[in-house]
Amino acid sequence: MKVFEVRDDFYLNGKPFKVISGSIHYFRVVPEYWRDRLEKLKGMGCNTVETYVPWNMHEPQEGKYCFEDRFDLRSFIQIAHSLELYVILRPSPYICAEWEFGGLPYWLLKDQDMKIRFDHPAFMEKVTRYFEHLFPQVVDLQIDQDGPIIMMQVENEYGGYANDKAYLYKMAELMKENGVTVPLVSSDGPWGDMLENGSIQDVALATVNCGSKIPEHFQRLRKFHGKKQPLMVMEFWIGWFDAWGDEEHHTTDVESAAKELAAILEEGHVNIYMFHGGTNFAFTNGANYYEKLAPDVTSYDYDALLTEWGETTPKYQAFKEVIKNHVDIKEVALTTNIQKKAYGKLEMKEKVSLFSVLNDISVPVQNNYPLSMEELDQAYGYIYYQSEIGKARTIEDFRLINCMDRAHVFLNEQPLFTKYDHEIKEKESFEMSEPENELGILVENMGRVNYSVQMNHQHKGIKDGVIINGAFQSDWTHYSLPLDNLEKLDFTKEYREGAPSFYRFTFEADDLGDTFLDFTGWGKGVAFINGFNLGRYWEVGPQKRLYIPAPLLKQGENEIILFETDGKAIDSITLTDEPQL
Template identity: 65%
Template sequence: MTTFSITDDFYLDEAPFKFISGSIHYFRVVPEYWRDRLEKLRLMGCNTVETYVPWNMHEPQEGTYCFDGGLDLRRFIQTAQEVGLYVILRPAPYICAEWEFGGLPYWLLQDPQMKLRFDYPPFMEKIDRYFSHLFLQVNDLQYTQGGPILMMQVENEYGGYANDKDYLRKMTAAMRTAGVKTPLVTSDGPWHDMLENGSIQDLALATINCGSNINGHFERLKAFHGVKKPLMVMEFWIGWFDAWGDDHHHTTSTTDAVKELTDCLAQGSVNIYMFHGGTNFGFMNGANYYERLAPDVTSYDYDALLTEWGEPTEKYQAFRDVIGQIVPLPDFPLSTTIKRKGYGTVTVQDRVSLFATIDTISQPIASNYPLSMEQVNQATGYIYYHSAIGPARKIEDYRLIHCMDRAHTFINDELIRIDYDHDLGKTNQIDLTAAENELGILVENMGRVNYSVHMNHQYKGIKDGVIVNGAFQSEWMIYPLPMDNVADVDFSGDWQAGQPSFSRFALTIEETADTFIELPGWGKGFVTVNGHNIGRFWQEGPQKRGYVPAPFLKEGANEIIVFESDGIVGDTIIFHDQADLGPIQSNQ
């Protein structure tokens, strides 16, 4: 008999079951390393892997679906089963996860009336359509059909966002209609009204997310249940994430984490968040916004049990010791050979200004007014606005109205100013000295906010307009720059110091291995390796080097292209055999 049920406890094939689970996000790990990370999870004594499912990756443009390569969710789940792990799937349309827009696709914002995560009919219709494709990938991998999926989650931390119970019930119904048979759970913080807001106890088991005071929070969960039900920390936070501009890489106390894990396993089940964090490849990092914009760095190391590059830590061994006291620990050899190498210093070969090649990488759009990224069907990257603004004179009132997130202003291709976050929208003055003048504005999406109330207003680029001496400027040429086609950059053009630019390097190697790229003296931008966008860099730190997994490389010649936005470039890049995530400050 293959059954999994939730009553007074978790029951697997009618026997009591304890989840000892760890989080791995398949979309943050190259697929060549999925088995390695899953094997290390199993070797630690865990019996389950948990993963989110990012809607914005699987439906990047409305009606276009991707479930192959690094997004082959089905293969990830099957690999977990082969390794001996069960699966908790969290397929909510919203995942948070410090991921771009919390996993929601940008194109939802093309509806000006959109109400995210509410019982708003157009939102629910889009979820239904997505679910009809998503669950076809995994329905036969549910446990009762011979697969490893034991539970799925409804929404995610909804109690920290709203209390629309009709929405939660319709979400549940949508999952059931799409073929989900497994028991369902919700997960919320144990503070304030979060459990009350986010739970639907007659349809899904309430679980909690926290990183400390497990015993106290379990008492709160027991009281909330009212009757005996299994206790579970769905996200046991054992580390934290870093934002650009932080003064250190966040780490946490292994001693404290071990104590909390011990307390958790004594009373209930656990999912360790994160077992392995991985990388925000491309432009897929999210951001938080409280007093200021705080975009997450490219690394999602999280001070997890495995490093960003998959190496077991001291905390891994300490957790393995705790788990080994309650379950037998497996012992088997790892199946994937992973090496790290430093390839040394590489010198630039070619360099071209963005303005000299912009027509080879973008098709301009003529408009009387600026259009946001969402309005030109663009998810991430940059967007450039260009307009003729007339003869020499003093502009007393220059403003960008509803612009996000970071804007470079150019006059006749010369950088005048860079505005970011709170500075955007302020009044500035510009002196025009040429007989005729051209205004250019390069805007970067630094990552849509992934949590709380700011999510409803994540329009990137310029949404409302540009004020020039008190009036909106018209007649624009708009260049979408998702930067997914750097192979089309024409390096035969001119390079001008101080302008945004592309630089090309050739790395010739005899053996592929994991490596870490450093850009000493460079400003801000992103790096591609053989066409793979490995993510952002910024001299603000704390992250100093970017992770390049070996599967992105090849024996022989490798093409590295660096885009730099601020006009601060070096002539070399360096490949190291060690990471540098920034200064470490721990509470140990």
């Protein structure tokens, strides 16, 4: 049996042990590539891998659990173990990670009195039940049971959210009650009150998250510890994430990052965030909200040491040069055959308007007033709201009240206007000329905020109502559109130019390789490959192509479907072997 201890330093079986770790989120990588990414991590000289655990993926609906396929946490840890890598596990309910709602499940918001990340009875009840299902997946993989897990994290950057110490202590105790025996840690920014707010030093080792000024931050951490303890950067930020509408893909200077890594390893321990970022498949991207909504792009490349598609970078080589000053690096053979393929230009095969297939892919729900996504038991995607609004007349006061995040407004299935973020609450006016008129509103959840105070206000769809000439409109039909059943689409039905629509493409593949979907010429929407939701695209950039890993393809005919919401479509797409963020 091995023993990992936190004393004046980290000790493994009684000997000092320098933790050199890199972050890989198993849920952002197809399982067929887990081994490849972990082999490259070991090949750079790392001895440990770190990962978050997203509650919203493991309990997507309340009481229904998933630990399979891309969310098979246990298998990921076992692969790491087979490569003689140790594991830092961060299983707290909240992960941030630029992930939808910071990893919290949407259904928590169904309770109007819920207080997330506090010692609140309803929240703690949900966490307790989740932990009872999560920890049996991993507790026997702890190092004192001959597994690879050496540390677990109690909460994540809690000091930037609140200072409820009772909550932190209960979280630590709950982990122990569920069989956690390895050392516990917390991680917070080294600024302001964050360390004081988020640390419980008698139970968990305090670590810091930062990307520069390492000597200064280690001095602060050393003073905060009050005694000699390991100095660790739990998240050494070596890049950054992109939001839709950013001017360009974020990158960091290789030489500066390598110097900061050297400074960390001179005094302490590191977890490199991110070693490999991966992809925000489907609707899993998070968002930030300060002055405006900033939803993250589908790629989580992060300017990491491996690209989104898993290739090493100059930064990888520079970090390897630093690491070899501290450990002997052995050559690691790569066992996964990965290639890139260009399948070329694909001509559109079929198309159909959303309005034609609403009843095929959604069951209408009637209600006197508009229901939010959460009230409809819907996690992600879109909702189409429909209501009869009467005779021909002038609408002088049209408003959406507490609606998030992006809304397309239609009159008799013809587009009126599109409203986003701050624009949504602005008053609009329009004319109605038909004897009877139908209002339609397609609302998109662009990703729930994953950090800070706005997390408490993340109901999607229309929460409060729709104003027509100064009064709330009643009698609504709702069509939930999580887009998880596109096999029900009937492409023989009517297509209407400029309307939200589905577009189908096919291609033959004998030799399977990673490829990249170039969406130039398209507006905004989401793409699917063989029924798998690849994620969002949007012409505003900076991302211009979507990564398609080869394991999502099959020999023979493959199908791509685009759901285009903005009516900007051309007759083709291109699958290229050239990535472009």
